[in-house]
Amino acid sequence: MVTIVLYPSPAMGHLISMVELGKLITKHHPSYSVIILTLIPSFNTGATAAYVRHISATFPAITFHHLPDIPLDPLLFPSMEAIVLELIRRSNPNVNIALKSISESSNIAAFIIDGFCTAAMSVARRFNLPVYYFFTSGACCLALFLYIPTIHRTTTGSFKDMNTLIQFPGLPPIPSSDMVVPLLDRTTTDYSDFLEICEQFPKSAGIIINTFDSLEPRVIKAITEGVCVPDQPTPPIYCVGPLVAAGGDDSHECLKWLDLQPMGSVVFLCFGSLGVFTGEQLKEIAKGLEASGHRFLWVVRSPPSNKKEDRFLPPPEPELDVLLPEGFLYRTKERGLVVKKWAPQVAVLSHKSVGGFVTHCGWNSVLEAVSFGVPMVAWPLYAEQRFVISFSNILMLLIN
Known part of the structure; x- marks a missing residue:
């Protein structure tokens, strides 16, 4: 049996996108099995347990392998990103056990990880598995992440202090204050953690993106032509969107x-x-x-x-x-x-x-609104949302 193993971060939006990717794989390759490694932590990343139970009951081709929760003291961490990344780092031994168990009964063809799960790349290498990233935001944000190491090498200040427009390949000028939140201050551990993730993207076997060519043509062209990673090859890019979840509870x-x-x-x-x-x-x-x-x-x-x-x-x-x-x-x-x-x-x-x-313009919400032709009024709250808004202003003008 051929198996694809998916490993999302525990956040609800990331998990839903990864499940939709699993559905897409089984649709096009019905002989494949999909196993999703899940973390359901004690801290709040959105209520995912009921959703996992629903998918397990309705999509038998997708199974979940629950990794043990590792209790962490939230008071020791400066941000949600920091505690999620630490949980994933500490889960590597459990990922190793899971991959070993799965490989004993099936042939693992690929290991597809969320950006937050970059720490698991070292585990995959022990099994000689090709590692693909599934990028749950848009190509606009991927272009930013791919180009961040270049910005880091050519600047010395923090984005929060620059008060200027930043040029990224394939994107309109972005206000430095609208940068992805963990990257705003280069003196923080969040910044160094995300810089490491950005440096690892080009080392993967490929990057799958929840977007489509006609939505972000200019930035997808910049990525595929290698402009965003000027000092090494850019891995293959696969646009598979829009992956939008089914309607859900119609009795609400x-x-x-x-x-x-x-x-x-x-x-x-x-x-x-x-x-x-x-x-x-x-x-x-x-x-x-x-x-x-x-x-x-x-x-x-x-x-x-x-x-x-x-x-x-x-x-x-x-x-x-x-x-x-x-x-x-x-x-x-x-x-x-x-x-x-x-x-x-x-x-x-x-x-x-x-x-x-x-x-709030989380990427899943943007794709859902675009898919159904619903105009949006943006109120960014966290994560990459201020950056997505800056790009979406241009995007919506193009669509309309």
């Missing part, structure tokens, strides 16, 4: 509500699996929605805790009557719906009643 209350709304009339507000706002921001959003007079569907999560020890824990169930202005839910009940924590985003964006999307 919000879909029944959408069925009753006029075509293209509803603004959908949702900010990814980790996007949260302060209590003050939630009240201001509510005031804006009420004053706008427009129909809306809004996914609300509890504000982040002020306690340092809670920063990596899932937020509690939101108390809407406390978080939102007094009487807001009653006054807007004829044209608005607020749901707690989660909504089936793909099903919502594909619904005929939705006419706009206020989003």
Whole structure:
């Protein structure tokens, strides 16, 4: 039996994209088996356990091999990226055990890793496995990562202090302050960790990207022509997008509500699996929605805790009557719906009643909105989202 082993980072958006890649592989190669190595950590990366159970029950060609969680003290880490990277580094012995077990019963044809899982390349070499990256953001962000080692060698300051426009091959000029967050300050461990990841991309057997040629033609051309890695060969690039998850739970209350709304009339507000706002921001959003007079569907999560020890824990169930202005839910009940924590985003964006999307612009959300032709209003919150917004401004002009 031929097996492809996939290894995503534990973040919900990364896991969903990797599962969609697994579905694509089994669709084109039904004789192959796909095994996904998963980490479900104790700190908050989005609630993935229920999703994994759903995929296991509905796609028998995809199986999950759960790696043991390694307890880490979140208070010892400066960022979510730092704790995820440390968890993955410490999981290498467990990855070794998993690959050894899988190889005893099948032929592993390829090991496909998330960028966060770069530490596992050393394990794959012991098994002489070809290692491919699956890049879960767009080619615009990949071009940046491939060119970062060159920027590092030719500059001395941190992006956060440059106050200038940065030139990357195939991209419009990018404000230095919009750089991917872990790369903003070159004195941090986050920066050195991400620099190492950027240096490893060209050493892979190939890079798979969740994008498509007509979406990012200029930047894909720059990558494939080797301009982004001027001092060594660029590995093969495979554009396999848009990989967009299926609609999901069609019984959710919000879909029944959408069925009753006029075509293209509803603004959908949702900010990814980790996007949260302060209590003050939630009240201001509510005031804006009420004053706008427009129909809306809004996914609300509890504000982040002020306690340092809670920063990596899932937020509690939101108390809407406390978080939102007094009487807001009653006054807007004829044209608005607020749901707690989660909504089936793909099903919502594909619904005929939705006419706009206020989003954090995570790449999965961008692809979903583009796939269904839903205009976006951007509110970047974390990760590479400010950079994606800078590029998407140009992108949406081209599309429209």
